[in-house]
Amino acid sequence: MAKPAPLSGFPEFLPAQRVVEQHVVATLAATFELHGFANVETRAVEPMDQLLRKGDTSKEVYVLKRLHDETGDAGIGLHFDLTVPFARYVLENAGKLEFPFRRYQIQKVWRGERPQEGRFREFLQADIDIVGRDVLPFHHDIEVTRVMLDALAKLSFLPGFRLQVNNRKLIQGFYLGLGASDVDEVMRLVDKLDKLAPEQVAKLLVAEAGLTDEQAQQCLALATIRTPDDSFVDRVRALGVEHPLLDEGLDELAQLLRGTAGLATDTVRIEADLSIARGLDYYTGTVFETRLDGYESLGSICSGGRYDALASDGRTTYPGVGISLGVSRVLVPLVQRGVVTGDRSVPSAVLVSVSDEETRQQADDVATALRARGIPCEVAPTAAKFGKQIRHADRRGIPYVWFSSTDESGATTHEVKDIRSGNQVPADPATWEPPVEDLRPAIIGFEARP
Amino acid sequence: MAKPAPLSGFPEFLPAQRVVEQHVVATLAATFELHGFANVETRAVEPMDQLLRKGDTSKEVYVLKRLHDETGDAGIGLHFDLTVPFARYVLENAGKLEFPFRRYQIQKVWRGERPQEGRFREFLQADIDIVGRDVLPFHHDIEVTRVMLDALAKLSFLPGFRLQVNNRKLIQGFYLGLGASDVDEVMRLVDKLDKLAPEQVAKLLVAEAGLTDEQAQQCLALATIRTPDDSFVDRVRALGVEHPLLDEGLDELAQLLRGTAGLATDTVRIEADLSIARGLDYYTGTVFETRLDGYESLGSICSGGRYDALASDGRTTYPGVGISLGVSRVLVPLVQRGVVTGDRSVPSAVLVSVSDEETRQQADDVATALRARGIPCEVAPTAAKFGKQIRHADRRGIPYVWFSSTDESGATTHEVKDIRSGNQVPADPATWEPPVEDLRPAIIGFEARP
The missing domain is CATH 3.30.930.10 (Bira Bifunctional Protein; Domain 2)
Incomplete structure (x- = not known):
C-alpha cells in the first residue's frame, strides 16, 4: 500500500500535538465538574427526522448506509452538533433525570460542508447546558457564562x-x-x-x-x-x-x-x-x-444562549441555556501553525536504559518501582550504546535517562541523568522523583498567563 | 415531539452510569501513560478501499453519503476497529513518528451487524499497540501483556x-x-x-x-x-x-x-x-x-496479538503487537443489569443552599471558595425550604449540604451537614474539606479487590 494522503476536513494530530488537545479536554472536563456538571455521551447517530427538524442544516448531514444493504440508507445520520442529540436524550430519559439538569458533553460532530479554515467535516465540540422542567430561572444564564469563562481562563496557553x-x-x-x-x-x-x-x-x-x-x-x-x-x-x-x-x-x-x-x-x-x-x-x-x-477570521469559537424550548414532548417543555466551545476550531489552526504544541511525543518522564539484554528484567523492575509512584516511564527497546539510548530519549522529549549497573560483588548502583542539563546523580528507584513539572508533558506556546 | 425510543445497538448511559465509563477510561488512559504509551485519536472515517482491504468484514461497514449529494456515496465509511486506522496513521506519518512507537487509542467504532448481547453497532474500544520499523523484538509482546494486565487489575470493581x-x-x-x-x-x-x-x-x-x-x-x-x-x-x-x-x-x-x-x-x-x-x-x-x-457468553472481551506486517508501504514493513479491550462489551451488560453504577448522578460533593434569592451571591461565593480548593459543588437552584434543598442533594447522591446565615450584626456563620449521617458542624468555606473519598463519585458494584 502506498503512503496514504490526509482527508481534507478531517484533521488529525501527531502525538505531541495531541498532548495539547488532551490537556484542553481534561481542563474543560475538570472545570465543568467543579461546577457540578455531569458528563453525558450520546451516540454518534440520530434518526434522520431528528436531524432534519431544523430544516436548513439538512444539506450538511452525513447519512449512513450499510454497505450490503440494498434496501436503501439506514435512516440514521451523524449528528452535526451536540444540542439536537442532547434535546433527544433529555426527552428520552426525562423520567430518570433530575431537573435542573446540568450536563457537559465533549464529542466529535460531523458536517458534510466544504472544508475551510476553522471549518471541518469532523470536529470536537465541548458543550455545557442547564435544562429545567417548565421553568429555568435567569440566574442559570449567569451560571453558564461564569463556568465557560472559568474554563477559558484556565486554558492559559491560548490567545x-x-x-x-x-x-x-x-x-x-x-x-x-x-x-x-x-x-x-x-x-x-x-x-x-x-x-x-x-x-x-x-x-x-x-x-x-x-x-x-x-x-x-x-x-x-x-x-x-x-x-x-x-x-x-x-x-x-x-x-x-x-x-x-x-x-x-x-x-x-x-x-x-x-x-x-x-x-x-x-x-x-x-x-x-x-x-x-x-x-x-x-x-x-x-x-x-x-x-x-488575532484569529477573528475563524468566526465565533464559542456560542450559545437561552432557548425557552430546548425540548418539548407536547405536555412538558424543557427550557435551557448553554454554550458550545468549538475545540477543533480553536486548536487545529493554532496547532497546525505550530503556535502551540506539547514538549514531548510520549508521556514518559524517564527512559530506563538497558545495558545488555540479560539485565532487561532489572530495568523493568526499576520502571515498575517508578510507576508505582505515578512516574510515567519506558524501558529502552534495545541494549544499544548509551549515547544512542540518550538520543532515543532526546528525540521523544523524555527529560531523564536512568542507568543501573551491577559490580562484581553483585551490588547495584543507580543513577539518573537530566539530559537537558547533563546533570547525573545517584538515585534510588524506590524514592527518586522528578520535579512535578517534569511528570507530564508541558504545553509550549503562548506565555502562561499571570 | 413524542418521547423518542432508544436505537437498538447504540447503547447510552444515564449520568450515574456514565460515571463508571469515565472511571474506566481514565484508569486505562492513566495506566497506558504510566507505561509510556502516547495517545492518538484518528478520524472516525477511512476511505472505503482501506476498510475493505481485509475483504471479509465488508458487510459490517457503514458507508457515508452526504444527504444532498446526488453523485453517490462519499467514498468513506466509519471505521470498524482501531487497527485499520492506526496502520494507516503509521504509514501516513511514518516520517514524523519515532519507532518503536507505543500508542493507545480509546475511541468509538461502528459495525452494521445485528445487535445482540455484548455486540453493538456503536461501541468503545481501548487499544494499545507497539509498532517497530522493520523489526520489533519479542520482549514487546511481554510488555503489551504486562500493560494490559496492569490496567485490568486496576479496574477493581469488575469481575x-x-x-x-x-x-x-x-x-x-x-x-x-x-x-x-x-x-x-x-x-x-x-x-x-x-x-x-x-x-x-x-x-x-x-x-x-x-x-x-x-x-x-x-x-x-x-x-x-x-x-x-x-x-x-x-x-x-x-x-x-x-x-x-x-x-x-x-x-x-x-x-x-x-x-x-x-x-x-x-x-x-x-x-x-x-x-x-x-x-x-x-x-x-x-x-x-x-x-x-461469569460472562463467558460475551466471548472474548480483550483480544490481540503479534502481526509481522501491521502496515507496509512496499519498501518498509512495520511489525506490531497489540491488544484491544472491548470497553462497551464489558461495561454495557454490567451497567444495564445494575451490577455496577456510580453513587452520584452529578460530580458535586456539596450543595450550597440558598436561604433567599437576595443571598444567592453569598452562596456563589462559598461555592467559588470550595472550587478553588478542588471541591466540586453546585448552588441550589431556588431558595426553597431547607428540607426540599436537602432532598435535592439526596436525589442526586450529593453527600454534603452547606448552610450560611447572617445575623442582625451582619456576622455570617457557616455550617455543613453530612446528609448521610445527619451530622452538622461549623465550617469555614476557605478551609473545610470533605474526606478525600467523598470528593469524586464512587463506583458501586463488586467488592473492591484486596
Missing part, C-alpha cells in the same frame, strides 16, 4: 478571548418600541452589519423592513453599543425607546454583566455587544459569541 | 478476567512437525472446538485436512493443554512432535508466561491456552483472548 453577550429580548423590545412591524426581518437585516456597511444596512431596513430613515438610524445606533460593564443600559436609555420587553432584556443583560464582572482578566474579557443576534434560530434571551484575539 | 495466550508459531510448528500438508486448514478446523465436540473435529481433520486418525488425536491433545505457567512446554514435548517453528513458539510463549507471572492475582489471571487461534487473520506469533468471569 485571549472576547466573550460577547447580548439579549434577544433587548433587541426585539427595542424594535417593537420603535414601532417596527416585522421584528424578525429587522433582526435579520441588522445581522448583516458584519458584511455590509452601515449605510447599506440602513437602506435595506427602509426598503425591506418598512422602517423610516430615523428608525433605521436608531437600529444602527443600538448595534454600535459595546461596553465591558452594565453602562450599556444608560446608552440604550439615551436613545429614548421604550417597551416592556426592552426593559426585561436590559435588566437581564445588566444582571449578566454584573454577575460575571469579577471573572474578567486581561486575556479573558466579557462585554455587552448589542450587535450580536445569532441568526434567527431558537434563542429567546441571552445570546453568546466569542472571538479569539 | 475477574482470564487472559488466555497462545502462539501461532507453536501450533503451526506442531502441525508441520506432525506432517500436516495444509496447516491453515488444520487451524481453521481446530478452532471449531468451541462449537463442536472433539470427536466431530477429529472426523473433520481426517476428512477435510487429510490427517490420519493419530495425527487428528495429536491436534486435539495439543488443544487441551492449558497451564497457568510455563509447564505447558513439558506437556507439548511429551506429545513427541518436533519442528524448529514449534521450538520457537514454545520458547516465546514460555518467555511470555514467565515475564508476566508476577502480575497475576486472584481476579486477573493469565494462562497458556493452546486452543486459542484467533481465526485465520493476520496474527503471526502471540495471540490473546480474554474471558470475563
Whole structure:
C-alpha cells in the first residue's frame, strides 16, 4: 500500500500535538465538574427526522448506509452538533433525570460542508447546558457564562478571548418600541452589519423592513453599543425607546454583566455587544459569541444562549441555556501553525536504559518501582550504546535517562541523568522523583498567563 | 415531539452510569501513560478501499453519503476497529513518528451487524499497540501483556478476567512437525472446538485436512493443554512432535508466561491456552483472548496479538503487537443489569443552599471558595425550604449540604451537614474539606479487590 494522503476536513494530530488537545479536554472536563456538571455521551447517530427538524442544516448531514444493504440508507445520520442529540436524550430519559439538569458533553460532530479554515467535516465540540422542567430561572444564564469563562481562563496557553453577550429580548423590545412591524426581518437585516456597511444596512431596513430613515438610524445606533460593564443600559436609555420587553432584556443583560464582572482578566474579557443576534434560530434571551484575539477570521469559537424550548414532548417543555466551545476550531489552526504544541511525543518522564539484554528484567523492575509512584516511564527497546539510548530519549522529549549497573560483588548502583542539563546523580528507584513539572508533558506556546 | 425510543445497538448511559465509563477510561488512559504509551485519536472515517482491504468484514461497514449529494456515496465509511486506522496513521506519518512507537487509542467504532448481547453497532474500544520499523523484538509482546494486565487489575470493581495466550508459531510448528500438508486448514478446523465436540473435529481433520486418525488425536491433545505457567512446554514435548517453528513458539510463549507471572492475582489471571487461534487473520506469533468471569457468553472481551506486517508501504514493513479491550462489551451488560453504577448522578460533593434569592451571591461565593480548593459543588437552584434543598442533594447522591446565615450584626456563620449521617458542624468555606473519598463519585458494584 502506498503512503496514504490526509482527508481534507478531517484533521488529525501527531502525538505531541495531541498532548495539547488532551490537556484542553481534561481542563474543560475538570472545570465543568467543579461546577457540578455531569458528563453525558450520546451516540454518534440520530434518526434522520431528528436531524432534519431544523430544516436548513439538512444539506450538511452525513447519512449512513450499510454497505450490503440494498434496501436503501439506514435512516440514521451523524449528528452535526451536540444540542439536537442532547434535546433527544433529555426527552428520552426525562423520567430518570433530575431537573435542573446540568450536563457537559465533549464529542466529535460531523458536517458534510466544504472544508475551510476553522471549518471541518469532523470536529470536537465541548458543550455545557442547564435544562429545567417548565421553568429555568435567569440566574442559570449567569451560571453558564461564569463556568465557560472559568474554563477559558484556565486554558492559559491560548490567545485571549472576547466573550460577547447580548439579549434577544433587548433587541426585539427595542424594535417593537420603535414601532417596527416585522421584528424578525429587522433582526435579520441588522445581522448583516458584519458584511455590509452601515449605510447599506440602513437602506435595506427602509426598503425591506418598512422602517423610516430615523428608525433605521436608531437600529444602527443600538448595534454600535459595546461596553465591558452594565453602562450599556444608560446608552440604550439615551436613545429614548421604550417597551416592556426592552426593559426585561436590559435588566437581564445588566444582571449578566454584573454577575460575571469579577471573572474578567486581561486575556479573558466579557462585554455587552448589542450587535450580536445569532441568526434567527431558537434563542429567546441571552445570546453568546466569542472571538479569539488575532484569529477573528475563524468566526465565533464559542456560542450559545437561552432557548425557552430546548425540548418539548407536547405536555412538558424543557427550557435551557448553554454554550458550545468549538475545540477543533480553536486548536487545529493554532496547532497546525505550530503556535502551540506539547514538549514531548510520549508521556514518559524517564527512559530506563538497558545495558545488555540479560539485565532487561532489572530495568523493568526499576520502571515498575517508578510507576508505582505515578512516574510515567519506558524501558529502552534495545541494549544499544548509551549515547544512542540518550538520543532515543532526546528525540521523544523524555527529560531523564536512568542507568543501573551491577559490580562484581553483585551490588547495584543507580543513577539518573537530566539530559537537558547533563546533570547525573545517584538515585534510588524506590524514592527518586522528578520535579512535578517534569511528570507530564508541558504545553509550549503562548506565555502562561499571570 | 413524542418521547423518542432508544436505537437498538447504540447503547447510552444515564449520568450515574456514565460515571463508571469515565472511571474506566481514565484508569486505562492513566495506566497506558504510566507505561509510556502516547495517545492518538484518528478520524472516525477511512476511505472505503482501506476498510475493505481485509475483504471479509465488508458487510459490517457503514458507508457515508452526504444527504444532498446526488453523485453517490462519499467514498468513506466509519471505521470498524482501531487497527485499520492506526496502520494507516503509521504509514501516513511514518516520517514524523519515532519507532518503536507505543500508542493507545480509546475511541468509538461502528459495525452494521445485528445487535445482540455484548455486540453493538456503536461501541468503545481501548487499544494499545507497539509498532517497530522493520523489526520489533519479542520482549514487546511481554510488555503489551504486562500493560494490559496492569490496567485490568486496576479496574477493581469488575469481575475477574482470564487472559488466555497462545502462539501461532507453536501450533503451526506442531502441525508441520506432525506432517500436516495444509496447516491453515488444520487451524481453521481446530478452532471449531468451541462449537463442536472433539470427536466431530477429529472426523473433520481426517476428512477435510487429510490427517490420519493419530495425527487428528495429536491436534486435539495439543488443544487441551492449558497451564497457568510455563509447564505447558513439558506437556507439548511429551506429545513427541518436533519442528524448529514449534521450538520457537514454545520458547516465546514460555518467555511470555514467565515475564508476566508476577502480575497475576486472584481476579486477573493469565494462562497458556493452546486452543486459542484467533481465526485465520493476520496474527503471526502471540495471540490473546480474554474471558470475563461469569460472562463467558460475551466471548472474548480483550483480544490481540503479534502481526509481522501491521502496515507496509512496499519498501518498509512495520511489525506490531497489540491488544484491544472491548470497553462497551464489558461495561454495557454490567451497567444495564445494575451490577455496577456510580453513587452520584452529578460530580458535586456539596450543595450550597440558598436561604433567599437576595443571598444567592453569598452562596456563589462559598461555592467559588470550595472550587478553588478542588471541591466540586453546585448552588441550589431556588431558595426553597431547607428540607426540599436537602432532598435535592439526596436525589442526586450529593453527600454534603452547606448552610450560611447572617445575623442582625451582619456576622455570617457557616455550617455543613453530612446528609448521610445527619451530622452538622461549623465550617469555614476557605478551609473545610470533605474526606478525600467523598470528593469524586464512587463506583458501586463488586467488592473492591484486596
